Amino acid sequence: MSKSIECNEWTRKNAQNVKRLALWTGIWLVTMAIAAFGPKFLWPGNEMISTIFIAINWLIGVGMIWANGQHLRGLDELQQKIQLEAMALSLGGGLICGLSYSLMDTTNVIQSDAxxxxxVMLMSAIYMVGLLRGNRRYQ
Amino acid sequence: MKNKLKVLRAERDWTQAQLSEKLDVSRQTINAIEKGKFDPSLPLAFKISRLFDLPIESIFEDESSSSK
Structure with missing residues:
Protein backbone atom coordinates (compact mmCIF):
# COMPACT_ATOMS: atom_id res chain seq x y z
CA MET A 1 0.00 0.00 0.00
CA SER A 2 2.69 2.46 1.02
CA LYS A 3 4.55 1.77 -2.21
CA SER A 4 1.52 2.77 -4.29
CA ILE A 5 1.21 5.97 -2.25
CA GLU A 6 4.81 6.89 -2.87
CA CYS A 7 4.34 6.38 -6.57
CA ASN A 8 1.01 8.12 -7.15
CA GLU A 9 0.73 10.42 -10.16
CA TRP A 10 0.90 13.72 -8.28
CA THR A 11 3.98 12.68 -6.28
CA ARG A 12 5.70 11.34 -9.38
CA LYS A 13 4.98 14.53 -11.31
CA ASN A 14 6.36 16.63 -8.46
CA ALA A 15 9.51 14.55 -8.23
CA GLN A 16 9.93 14.97 -12.00
CA ASN A 17 9.49 18.76 -11.67
CA VAL A 18 12.11 18.91 -8.89
CA LYS A 19 14.56 16.85 -10.98
CA ARG A 20 13.96 19.08 -14.02
CA LEU A 21 14.53 22.22 -11.95
CA ALA A 22 17.68 20.76 -10.40
CA LEU A 23 18.99 19.91 -13.89
CA TRP A 24 18.32 23.41 -15.28
CA THR A 25 19.84 25.01 -12.16
CA GLY A 26 22.91 22.78 -12.38
CA ILE A 27 23.46 23.60 -16.08
CA TRP A 28 22.92 27.30 -15.35
CA LEU A 29 25.55 27.19 -12.60
CA VAL A 30 28.06 25.40 -14.82
CA THR A 31 27.55 27.87 -17.70
CA MET A 32 27.80 30.74 -15.20
CA ALA A 33 31.12 29.35 -13.93
CA ILE A 34 32.41 28.90 -17.49
CA ALA A 35 31.33 32.44 -18.45
CA ALA A 36 32.92 33.85 -15.28
CA PHE A 37 36.22 31.96 -15.24
CA GLY A 38 36.64 31.14 -18.95
CA PRO A 39 38.11 34.56 -19.89
CA LYS A 40 40.79 34.08 -17.23
CA PHE A 41 41.69 30.41 -17.69
CA LEU A 42 40.35 29.16 -21.03
CA TRP A 43 40.18 31.98 -23.61
CA PRO A 44 42.09 35.02 -22.34
CA GLY A 45 41.28 38.16 -24.31
CA ASN A 46 38.68 36.62 -26.63
CA GLU A 47 35.56 38.73 -26.13
CA MET A 48 33.58 36.87 -28.79
CA ILE A 49 33.71 33.57 -26.86
CA SER A 50 32.86 35.43 -23.63
CA THR A 51 29.81 36.99 -25.31
CA ILE A 52 28.67 33.60 -26.61
CA PHE A 53 28.96 31.98 -23.18
CA ILE A 54 27.18 34.89 -21.48
CA ALA A 55 24.36 34.52 -24.05
CA ILE A 56 24.22 30.75 -23.43
CA ASN A 57 24.12 31.33 -19.69
CA TRP A 58 21.29 33.86 -20.14
CA LEU A 59 19.28 31.44 -22.29
CA ILE A 60 19.78 28.62 -19.79
CA GLY A 61 18.62 31.09 -17.10
CA VAL A 62 15.37 31.60 -19.01
CA GLY A 63 14.96 27.81 -19.08
CA MET A 64 15.62 27.67 -15.35
CA ILE A 65 12.88 30.24 -14.73
CA TRP A 66 10.49 28.15 -16.87
CA ALA A 67 11.41 25.00 -14.90
CA ASN A 68 10.86 26.88 -11.63
CA GLY A 69 7.42 27.97 -12.87
CA GLN A 70 6.56 24.36 -13.73
CA HIS A 71 7.74 23.27 -10.30
CA LEU A 72 5.69 25.93 -8.49
CA ARG A 73 2.55 25.17 -10.52
CA GLY A 74 2.90 21.47 -9.66
CA LEU A 75 2.90 22.09 -5.91
CA ASP A 76 -0.29 21.89 -3.86
CA GLU A 77 -1.91 25.02 -2.45
CA LEU A 78 -0.23 24.91 0.97
CA GLN A 79 3.19 24.36 -0.57
CA GLN A 80 2.53 27.26 -2.97
CA LYS A 81 1.57 29.46 -0.01
CA ILE A 82 4.80 28.57 1.81
CA GLN A 83 6.81 29.32 -1.34
CA LEU A 84 5.01 32.63 -1.89
CA GLU A 85 5.65 33.78 1.68
CA ALA A 86 9.32 32.77 1.48
CA MET A 87 9.78 34.53 -1.87
CA ALA A 88 8.01 37.67 -0.60
CA LEU A 89 10.31 37.72 2.41
CA SER A 90 13.35 37.20 0.22
CA LEU A 91 12.33 39.93 -2.23
CA GLY A 92 11.46 42.43 0.51
CA GLY A 93 14.55 41.66 2.57
CA GLY A 94 16.76 41.74 -0.52
CA LEU A 95 15.35 45.07 -1.66
CA ILE A 96 15.68 46.79 1.72
CA CYS A 97 19.09 45.36 2.60
CA GLY A 98 20.34 45.74 -0.98
CA LEU A 99 19.47 49.43 -1.14
CA SER A 100 20.93 50.07 2.32
CA TYR A 101 24.10 48.25 1.26
CA SER A 102 24.26 50.31 -1.94
CA LEU A 103 23.77 53.53 0.05
CA MET A 104 26.59 52.55 2.38
CA ASP A 105 28.81 52.22 -0.69
CA THR A 106 27.78 55.52 -2.34
CA THR A 107 28.06 57.45 0.94
CA ASN A 108 31.44 55.80 1.68
CA VAL A 109 30.25 54.31 4.97
CA ILE A 110 31.95 51.11 3.78
CA GLN A 111 35.34 51.20 2.08
CA SER A 112 34.77 48.34 -0.40
CA ASP A 113 32.47 48.40 -3.45
CA ALA A 114 28.98 46.91 -3.03
CA VAL A 120 22.26 37.13 -4.01
CA MET A 121 23.67 35.24 -1.02
CA LEU A 122 21.56 37.29 1.39
CA MET A 123 18.37 36.73 -0.64
CA SER A 124 19.08 33.00 -0.78
CA ALA A 125 19.61 32.87 2.98
CA ILE A 126 16.37 34.80 3.65
CA TYR A 127 14.50 32.52 1.21
CA MET A 128 15.74 29.41 3.04
CA VAL A 129 14.79 30.89 6.42
CA GLY A 130 11.35 31.71 4.98
CA LEU A 131 10.91 28.13 3.77
CA LEU A 132 11.95 26.71 7.14
CA ARG A 133 9.61 29.10 8.96
CA GLY A 134 6.70 28.25 6.64
CA ASN A 135 7.23 24.51 6.92
CA ARG A 136 7.45 24.74 10.69
CA ARG A 137 4.29 26.88 10.91
CA TYR A 138 2.19 24.37 8.95
CA GLN A 139 3.69 21.24 10.51
CA MET B 1 -12.36 27.23 10.41
CA LYS B 2 -13.11 23.93 12.13
CA ASN B 3 -13.42 20.68 10.18
CA LYS B 4 -14.18 16.99 10.64
CA LEU B 5 -11.52 15.74 8.28
CA LYS B 6 -9.66 13.76 10.92
CA VAL B 7 -12.85 12.05 12.12
CA LEU B 8 -13.99 11.22 8.59
CA ARG B 9 -10.56 9.87 7.72
CA ALA B 10 -10.43 7.77 10.88
CA GLU B 11 -13.91 6.35 10.17
CA ARG B 12 -12.60 5.03 6.86
CA ASP B 13 -9.38 3.84 8.45
CA TRP B 14 -7.25 5.90 6.06
CA THR B 15 -3.85 7.29 6.89
CA GLN B 16 -2.99 10.91 6.14
CA ALA B 17 -0.78 9.67 3.32
CA GLN B 18 -3.63 7.69 1.79
CA LEU B 19 -5.98 10.66 1.99
CA SER B 20 -3.35 12.95 0.48
CA GLU B 21 -2.99 10.52 -2.41
CA LYS B 22 -6.73 10.55 -3.06
CA LEU B 23 -6.78 14.36 -3.04
CA ASP B 24 -3.52 14.94 -4.95
CA VAL B 25 -2.00 17.04 -2.19
CA SER B 26 0.91 16.55 0.19
CA ARG B 27 0.57 14.81 3.55
CA GLN B 28 1.70 18.07 5.14
CA THR B 29 -1.38 19.78 3.70
CA ILE B 30 -3.74 17.13 5.12
CA ASN B 31 -2.07 17.47 8.51
CA ALA B 32 -2.32 21.29 8.42
CA ILE B 33 -6.02 21.17 7.47
CA GLU B 34 -6.80 18.63 10.20
CA LYS B 35 -5.04 20.76 12.80
CA GLY B 36 -6.91 23.88 11.61
CA LYS B 37 -3.66 25.59 10.66
CA PHE B 38 -4.63 25.88 7.01
CA ASP B 39 -8.01 26.42 5.35
CA PRO B 40 -8.32 24.69 1.97
CA SER B 41 -9.37 26.55 -1.17
CA LEU B 42 -12.91 26.12 -2.46
CA PRO B 43 -11.86 23.65 -5.22
CA LEU B 44 -10.05 21.48 -2.65
CA ALA B 45 -12.98 21.72 -0.23
CA PHE B 46 -15.31 20.52 -3.02
CA LYS B 47 -12.90 17.70 -3.79
CA ILE B 48 -12.95 16.64 -0.14
CA SER B 49 -16.74 16.91 -0.15
CA ARG B 50 -17.00 14.65 -3.22
CA LEU B 51 -14.53 12.15 -1.79
CA PHE B 52 -16.50 11.71 1.44
CA ASP B 53 -19.83 12.12 -0.36
CA LEU B 54 -20.92 14.77 2.13
CA PRO B 55 -21.94 18.42 1.74
CA ILE B 56 -19.17 20.93 2.40
CA GLU B 57 -21.01 22.48 5.34
CA SER B 58 -21.10 19.15 7.15
CA ILE B 59 -17.30 18.85 6.88
CA PHE B 60 -16.26 22.47 7.41
CA GLU B 61 -17.69 24.80 9.98
CA ASP B 62 -17.17 28.55 10.15
CA GLU B 63 -16.08 29.23 13.72
CA SER B 64 -17.54 32.74 13.73
CA SER B 65 -21.02 31.41 12.85
CA SER B 66 -20.80 28.51 15.32
CA SER B 67 -20.01 30.86 18.19
CA LYS B 68 -23.22 32.88 17.64
Missing part, protein backbone atom coordinates in the same frame (compact mmCIF):
# COMPACT_ATOMS: atom_id res chain seq x y z
CA UNK A 115 29.01 43.49 -4.71
CA UNK A 116 25.81 42.03 -6.16
CA UNK A 117 26.97 38.53 -5.15
CA UNK A 118 26.48 39.46 -1.48
CA UNK A 119 22.91 40.46 -2.25
Missing amino acids: EISYL
Whole structure:
Protein backbone atom coordinates (compact mmCIF):
# COMPACT_ATOMS: atom_id res chain seq x y z
CA MET A 1 0.00 0.00 0.00
CA SER A 2 2.69 2.46 1.02
CA LYS A 3 4.55 1.77 -2.21
CA SER A 4 1.52 2.77 -4.29
CA ILE A 5 1.21 5.97 -2.25
CA GLU A 6 4.81 6.89 -2.87
CA CYS A 7 4.34 6.38 -6.57
CA ASN A 8 1.01 8.12 -7.15
CA GLU A 9 0.73 10.42 -10.16
CA TRP A 10 0.90 13.72 -8.28
CA THR A 11 3.98 12.68 -6.28
CA ARG A 12 5.70 11.34 -9.38
CA LYS A 13 4.98 14.53 -11.31
CA ASN A 14 6.36 16.63 -8.46
CA ALA A 15 9.51 14.55 -8.23
CA GLN A 16 9.93 14.97 -12.00
CA ASN A 17 9.49 18.76 -11.67
CA VAL A 18 12.11 18.91 -8.89
CA LYS A 19 14.56 16.85 -10.98
CA ARG A 20 13.96 19.08 -14.02
CA LEU A 21 14.53 22.22 -11.95
CA ALA A 22 17.68 20.76 -10.40
CA LEU A 23 18.99 19.91 -13.89
CA TRP A 24 18.32 23.41 -15.28
CA THR A 25 19.84 25.01 -12.16
CA GLY A 26 22.91 22.78 -12.38
CA ILE A 27 23.46 23.60 -16.08
CA TRP A 28 22.92 27.30 -15.35
CA LEU A 29 25.55 27.19 -12.60
CA VAL A 30 28.06 25.40 -14.82
CA THR A 31 27.55 27.87 -17.70
CA MET A 32 27.80 30.74 -15.20
CA ALA A 33 31.12 29.35 -13.93
CA ILE A 34 32.41 28.90 -17.49
CA ALA A 35 31.33 32.44 -18.45
CA ALA A 36 32.92 33.85 -15.28
CA PHE A 37 36.22 31.96 -15.24
CA GLY A 38 36.64 31.14 -18.95
CA PRO A 39 38.11 34.56 -19.89
CA LYS A 40 40.79 34.08 -17.23
CA PHE A 41 41.69 30.41 -17.69
CA LEU A 42 40.35 29.16 -21.03
CA TRP A 43 40.18 31.98 -23.61
CA PRO A 44 42.09 35.02 -22.34
CA GLY A 45 41.28 38.16 -24.31
CA ASN A 46 38.68 36.62 -26.63
CA GLU A 47 35.56 38.73 -26.13
CA MET A 48 33.58 36.87 -28.79
CA ILE A 49 33.71 33.57 -26.86
CA SER A 50 32.86 35.43 -23.63
CA THR A 51 29.81 36.99 -25.31
CA ILE A 52 28.67 33.60 -26.61
CA PHE A 53 28.96 31.98 -23.18
CA ILE A 54 27.18 34.89 -21.48
CA ALA A 55 24.36 34.52 -24.05
CA ILE A 56 24.22 30.75 -23.43
CA ASN A 57 24.12 31.33 -19.69
CA TRP A 58 21.29 33.86 -20.14
CA LEU A 59 19.28 31.44 -22.29
CA ILE A 60 19.78 28.62 -19.79
CA GLY A 61 18.62 31.09 -17.10
CA VAL A 62 15.37 31.60 -19.01
CA GLY A 63 14.96 27.81 -19.08
CA MET A 64 15.62 27.67 -15.35
CA ILE A 65 12.88 30.24 -14.73
CA TRP A 66 10.49 28.15 -16.87
CA ALA A 67 11.41 25.00 -14.90
CA ASN A 68 10.86 26.88 -11.63
CA GLY A 69 7.42 27.97 -12.87
CA GLN A 70 6.56 24.36 -13.73
CA HIS A 71 7.74 23.27 -10.30
CA LEU A 72 5.69 25.93 -8.49
CA ARG A 73 2.55 25.17 -10.52
CA GLY A 74 2.90 21.47 -9.66
CA LEU A 75 2.90 22.09 -5.91
CA ASP A 76 -0.29 21.89 -3.86
CA GLU A 77 -1.91 25.02 -2.45
CA LEU A 78 -0.23 24.91 0.97
CA GLN A 79 3.19 24.36 -0.57
CA GLN A 80 2.53 27.26 -2.97
CA LYS A 81 1.57 29.46 -0.01
CA ILE A 82 4.80 28.57 1.81
CA GLN A 83 6.81 29.32 -1.34
CA LEU A 84 5.01 32.63 -1.89
CA GLU A 85 5.65 33.78 1.68
CA ALA A 86 9.32 32.77 1.48
CA MET A 87 9.78 34.53 -1.87
CA ALA A 88 8.01 37.67 -0.60
CA LEU A 89 10.31 37.72 2.41
CA SER A 90 13.35 37.20 0.22
CA LEU A 91 12.33 39.93 -2.23
CA GLY A 92 11.46 42.43 0.51
CA GLY A 93 14.55 41.66 2.57
CA GLY A 94 16.76 41.74 -0.52
CA LEU A 95 15.35 45.07 -1.66
CA ILE A 96 15.68 46.79 1.72
CA CYS A 97 19.09 45.36 2.60
CA GLY A 98 20.34 45.74 -0.98
CA LEU A 99 19.47 49.43 -1.14
CA SER A 100 20.93 50.07 2.32
CA TYR A 101 24.10 48.25 1.26
CA SER A 102 24.26 50.31 -1.94
CA LEU A 103 23.77 53.53 0.05
CA MET A 104 26.59 52.55 2.38
CA ASP A 105 28.81 52.22 -0.69
CA THR A 106 27.78 55.52 -2.34
CA THR A 107 28.06 57.45 0.94
CA ASN A 108 31.44 55.80 1.68
CA VAL A 109 30.25 54.31 4.97
CA ILE A 110 31.95 51.11 3.78
CA GLN A 111 35.34 51.20 2.08
CA SER A 112 34.77 48.34 -0.40
CA ASP A 113 32.47 48.40 -3.45
CA ALA A 114 28.98 46.91 -3.03
CA GLU A 115 29.01 43.49 -4.71
CA ILE A 116 25.81 42.03 -6.16
CA SER A 117 26.97 38.53 -5.15
CA TYR A 118 26.48 39.46 -1.48
CA LEU A 119 22.91 40.46 -2.25
CA VAL A 120 22.26 37.13 -4.01
CA MET A 121 23.67 35.24 -1.02
CA LEU A 122 21.56 37.29 1.39
CA MET A 123 18.37 36.73 -0.64
CA SER A 124 19.08 33.00 -0.78
CA ALA A 125 19.61 32.87 2.98
CA ILE A 126 16.37 34.80 3.65
CA TYR A 127 14.50 32.52 1.21
CA MET A 128 15.74 29.41 3.04
CA VAL A 129 14.79 30.89 6.42
CA GLY A 130 11.35 31.71 4.98
CA LEU A 131 10.91 28.13 3.77
CA LEU A 132 11.95 26.71 7.14
CA ARG A 133 9.61 29.10 8.96
CA GLY A 134 6.70 28.25 6.64
CA ASN A 135 7.23 24.51 6.92
CA ARG A 136 7.45 24.74 10.69
CA ARG A 137 4.29 26.88 10.91
CA TYR A 138 2.19 24.37 8.95
CA GLN A 139 3.69 21.24 10.51
CA MET B 1 -12.36 27.23 10.41
CA LYS B 2 -13.11 23.93 12.13
CA ASN B 3 -13.42 20.68 10.18
CA LYS B 4 -14.18 16.99 10.64
CA LEU B 5 -11.52 15.74 8.28
CA LYS B 6 -9.66 13.76 10.92
CA VAL B 7 -12.85 12.05 12.12
CA LEU B 8 -13.99 11.22 8.59
CA ARG B 9 -10.56 9.87 7.72
CA ALA B 10 -10.43 7.77 10.88
CA GLU B 11 -13.91 6.35 10.17
CA ARG B 12 -12.60 5.03 6.86
CA ASP B 13 -9.38 3.84 8.45
CA TRP B 14 -7.25 5.90 6.06
CA THR B 15 -3.85 7.29 6.89
CA GLN B 16 -2.99 10.91 6.14
CA ALA B 17 -0.78 9.67 3.32
CA GLN B 18 -3.63 7.69 1.79
CA LEU B 19 -5.98 10.66 1.99
CA SER B 20 -3.35 12.95 0.48
CA GLU B 21 -2.99 10.52 -2.41
CA LYS B 22 -6.73 10.55 -3.06
CA LEU B 23 -6.78 14.36 -3.04
CA ASP B 24 -3.52 14.94 -4.95
CA VAL B 25 -2.00 17.04 -2.19
CA SER B 26 0.91 16.55 0.19
CA ARG B 27 0.57 14.81 3.55
CA GLN B 28 1.70 18.07 5.14
CA THR B 29 -1.38 19.78 3.70
CA ILE B 30 -3.74 17.13 5.12
CA ASN B 31 -2.07 17.47 8.51
CA ALA B 32 -2.32 21.29 8.42
CA ILE B 33 -6.02 21.17 7.47
CA GLU B 34 -6.80 18.63 10.20
CA LYS B 35 -5.04 20.76 12.80
CA GLY B 36 -6.91 23.88 11.61
CA LYS B 37 -3.66 25.59 10.66
CA PHE B 38 -4.63 25.88 7.01
CA ASP B 39 -8.01 26.42 5.35
CA PRO B 40 -8.32 24.69 1.97
CA SER B 41 -9.37 26.55 -1.17
CA LEU B 42 -12.91 26.12 -2.46
CA PRO B 43 -11.86 23.65 -5.22
CA LEU B 44 -10.05 21.48 -2.65
CA ALA B 45 -12.98 21.72 -0.23
CA PHE B 46 -15.31 20.52 -3.02
CA LYS B 47 -12.90 17.70 -3.79
CA ILE B 48 -12.95 16.64 -0.14
CA SER B 49 -16.74 16.91 -0.15
CA ARG B 50 -17.00 14.65 -3.22
CA LEU B 51 -14.53 12.15 -1.79
CA PHE B 52 -16.50 11.71 1.44
CA ASP B 53 -19.83 12.12 -0.36
CA LEU B 54 -20.92 14.77 2.13
CA PRO B 55 -21.94 18.42 1.74
CA ILE B 56 -19.17 20.93 2.40
CA GLU B 57 -21.01 22.48 5.34
CA SER B 58 -21.10 19.15 7.15
CA ILE B 59 -17.30 18.85 6.88
CA PHE B 60 -16.26 22.47 7.41
CA GLU B 61 -17.69 24.80 9.98
CA ASP B 62 -17.17 28.55 10.15
CA GLU B 63 -16.08 29.23 13.72
CA SER B 64 -17.54 32.74 13.73
CA SER B 65 -21.02 31.41 12.85
CA SER B 66 -20.80 28.51 15.32
CA SER B 67 -20.01 30.86 18.19
CA LYS B 68 -23.22 32.88 17.64
